[in-house]
Amino acid sequence: MASERIWTAALVVIGDEILSGRTQDKNVAQIAQWLNVQGIRLAEVRVVADREEAIVEAVNTLRARNDYLFTTGGIGPTHDDITVDAIAAALGVGVIHHPEAVAVLERYYATRGGATEARLRMARVPEGAGLIENRMSGAPGIRIGNIFIMAGVPHITAGMLDALTGTLEGGRPVVSKTIGSWVAESEVADLLREAERAHDGVAIGSYPFFRDGRTGANFVVRSPDEAAVDACLADVAERLAAAGHAATPGGI
Amino acid sequence: MASERIWTAALVVIGDEILSGRTQDKNVAQIAQWLNVQGIRLAEVRVVADREEAIVEAVNTLRARNDYLFTTGGIGPTHDDITVDAIAAALGVGVIHHPEAVAVLERYYATRGGATEARLRMARVPEGAGLIENRMSGAPGIRIGNIFIMAGVPHITAGMLDALTGTLEGGRPVVSKTIGSWVAESEVADLLREAERAHDGVAIGSYPFFRDGRTGANFVVRSPDEAAVDACLADVAERLAAAGHAATPGGI
Structure with missing residues (x-):
């Protein structure tokens, strides 16, 4: 038992709204509980500001020393949503519009005013990334390597976790x-x-x-x-x- | 205005109970809001496990690049309370029983079963530290250099913040x-x-x-x-x- 492989994950919470005290974070507890069920231990969390250098530092440190890295927040359509660019910078890759994400957003916004340029920002991903299904709203989450880029709004993150359930290798759940x-x-x-x-x-x-x-x-x-x-x-x-x-x- | 000095603080939340998802953290939002009023910006937060190396790494990185560093959790009387020892190790100093803290605990426990050895563990501080008044229960918080060691239980932390109000130099509060x-x-x-x-x-x-x-x-x-x-x-x-x-x- 003592030599059992322990699987670990880290979480980077991206958001000035948490650091300003305006918003009470709910994703740490939610992701921790979900990880437990997958047999993965949440080993560390960092909350960082909406600044590229801060995100890059946290992502690069934590992805190297954990099996998985999750991020929450900063993947919306507005100017303060810089997570995708920051993670692409951390990985040294470019940013592209993911064709499948573009299709998802075009379908989702067909009856909601159309897929404008601002909305299609939510189809941008680091080059080489796959998508995580978003069952609650249009914009998908993103997976690249061992990094899982999730929404900031807790119920949207919950839907993305649901889509990932059972797909990550882990050990025995902690009892x-x-x-x-x-x-x-x-x-x-x-x-x-x-x-x-x-x-x-x-x-x-x-x-x-x-x-x-x-x-x-x-x-x-x-x-x-x-x-x-x-x-x-x-x-x-x-x-x-x-x-x-x-x-x-x-x-x- | 542009060159105005910005005062920053970091927070290290120490606790397996947060990382396991068992307990919903309330200290990040509470301390963030309190810092805003003091004119200090919460720049980053880390949640680390009850492991000395994890605490030492976070404390030493964050105290060096912020004006102030707060920690919450791990200052109780039980075996999983290792914050004081970890911070002493981070600073390279010993741990002593603070005479004033011993006196506070002896007064507090005089009518509550006496100041046992386990309870007097809560009087242990890194050498050179001062105390932060605890208005809610016996054991005080600890200040050493730019580090403020606070309780994990939110209402006790609230009382300690109250005792610190107006004592930290800051800039203009963010509006x-x-x-x-x-x-x-x-x-x-x-x-x-x-x-x-x-x-x-x-x-x-x-x-x-x-x-x-x-x-x-x-x-x-x-x-x-x-x-x-x-x-x-x-x-x-x-x-x-x-x-x-x-x-x-x-x-x-």
């Missing part, structure tokens, strides 16, 4: 199970550390909360090996009971 | 004003680009949405120079009107 207790995490820090050490390849996260005037914490046990998760979870439950703390399987 | 229209952004891409070009130092963001079965977009005009924002906003309104699109000041 995570939770147990909660109305206890301050500082009271059980030692037993958590010991339980984690006693179970190879298993990670325990401790997530405190304050609710209804009381302090509690959820302990999340994670591993691709479900039997190991179950054994560690049972161990944590026993150690909590031995220390006099009632626990709730599934979390509080 | 942003919005105008919305029930129009597909692809129809107005050209006029937006031209309006941005016509107003030096002003950025226009275009944020499309689909609501009540209709397509619309909000256009956000940003600059530290409020007069320039107003002039550009009026220009966008005029160009929209000339193209036959009704617009709503303040956004839709």
